[in-house]
Amino acid sequence: MAMSFVAIACMRFLSSSTIIDALSAIEVLRDLPSGRVRPAARLEECMVAGWSAFGNPIRVVAPIPCRRSWPARHRAATLAAHARSLIVTDRAHVLLWTDSAAAYLDAVASAGLSDRVVIDALARKDRPSPEQLARTVAMMAPAVPAGLLPEMPKLRWVQAMSAGVEGWLALPDLPPGLVLTCARGTHRESMPENIIGALFYVSKPYAMAVENQKRRAWVGTVAQPLTGKTLGILGLGAIGQEVARIAAALGMRVIGTRRRPAPMAHVAEILPPDHTDTVLAQSDILLLLLPATPATENLIDARSLGLMKPSAWLLNFGRGHLINDNDLIAAVRQRKIAGAMLDVFRQEPLPADHPFWTTEGIIVLPHIGGPHPQRDKIVARLFVDNLDRFLRGAPLKEVVDRDAGY
Numbered sequence: 001m002a003m004s005f006v007a008i009a010c011m012r013f014l015s016s017s018t019i020i021d022a023l024s025a026i027e028v029l030r031d032l033p034s035g036r037v038r039p040a041a042r043l044e045e046c047m048v049a050g051w052s053a054f055g056n057p058i059r060v061v062a063p064i065p066c067r068r069s070w071p072a073r074h075r076a077a078t079l080a081a082h083a084r085s086l087i088v089t090d091r092a093h094v095l096l097w098t099d100s101a102a103a104y105l106d107a108v109a110s111a112g113l114s115d116r117v118v119i120d121a122l123a124r125k126d127r128p129s130p131e132q133l134a135r136t137v138a139m140m141a142p143a144v145p146a147g148l149l150p151e152m153p154k155l156r157w158v159q160a161m162s163a164g165v166e167g168w169l170a171l172p173d174l175p176p177g178l179v180l181t182c183a184r185g186t187h188r189e190s191m192p193e194n195i196i197g198a199l200f201y202v203s204k205p206y207a208m209a210v211e212n213q214k215r216r217a218w219v220g221t222v223a224q225p226l227t228g229k230t231l232g233i234l235g236l237g238a239i240g241q242e243v244a245r246i247a248a249a250l251g252m253r254v255i256g257t258r259r260r261p262a263p264m265a266h267v268a269e270i271l272p273p274d275h276t277d278t279v280l281a282q283s284d285i286l287l288l289l290l291p292a293t294p295a296t297e298n299l300i301d302a303r304s305l306g307l308m309k310p311s312a313w314l315l316n317f318g319r320g321h322l323i324n325d326n327d328l329i330a331a332v333r334q335r336k337i338a339g340a341m342l343d344v345f346r347q348e349p350l351p352a353d354h355p356f357w358t359t360e361g362i363i364v365l366p367h368i369g370g371p372h373p374q375r376d377k378i379v380a381r382l383f384v385d386n387l388d389r390f391l392r393g394a395p396l397k398e399v400v401d402r403d404a405g406y
Helices: 016-025 072-086 101-110 130-135 191-203 206-214 238-249 273-282 302-307 325-333 375-392
Strands: 007-010 037-039 045-051 057-063 092-097 117-122 138-141 157-160 179-181 230-234 253-257 269-271 285-288 313-316 339-342 362-364
Touching: 092 101, 092 130, 092 375, 101 117, 101 375, 138 375, 157 375, 191 206, 191 238, 191 285, 191 313, 191 339, 230 238, 230 273, 238 253, 253 273, 269 273, 273 302, 302 325, 325 339, 325 362
Parallel strands: 007 037, 092 117, 092 138, 138 157, 157 179, 230 253, 230 285, 253 269, 285 313, 313 339, 339 362
Antiparallel strands: 007 045, 045 057
């Protein structure tokens, strides 16, 4: 438990140096921004007072069985031994602002952290009280309205509930010193399976067979093999790496881009983002897994679509902002690419009058790539790991790089 004491008072017949030596022996003083020794009210008492690392006031008075006649070293050792009992465990106030708090409360209890935190669980329809805002040091929420964070003076860490954090980063009052972590990597169980399903859908005639069945028409069709085809992945993160593993097992050649290229299992060629055109030109199926940042806005436009093979398919499981909608519609209608399967959109739900719904060759998925029946339990594992790290003062996982945008 992180602690920081700013005032110390001990038995007045012990010298300052003796007290400092005693407390140093148990490593209390390593967190002291400033320390001073003052006499306690009684000779047999030792008092520790000040503020904890979480901003809560602390004042503890306890008896010390020590005698004036004892040698200074003996007195210091006795004080050090009994000062351990004065260390106060400071419980951090955590706000769970979600409609699915049960999974997170269970995870906190299972991890043995319940006695180290005070948790306020709040439904999304409810606004935190002024008292809750004033005492919260850590929060987990899918989003917050502008104007809320300045009302939380003790807030030090926010755990977002999704991998994308563009909404958080767009807040005009996001404190510069606030640590923001995302749920990056928590989709690696569900999304790769859905993406592999998309690969089969666009290469096999299952959908055509279903339509023919409605007409009771027996139409033989030759399925296109995935073996030997090139899968291009823009955004080789955790999900992209898992997709690459499965695709390689199917006999596909996998290439892609990564902000910091490095050798990766199951990927034949990894390129930096400024070599995206190479991936576009070589891919039989292009998979988008990039975050929404200023650098990726409208990345797939008329120019980039013109670099792709006429037989290529585009799959977007990243963010809707990656694609220029009008340019994609034109490219599909003009047969510049074979088609597109889209799971993410600029506006969700997709408006009923959007031409994506009626453009032949464009398949609309209602953002089903990431959701998992045990989604909250999966995110809860990351949250509890980070909560334990936060309480110990250790580095957190999945910290958002504000400059990069994810």
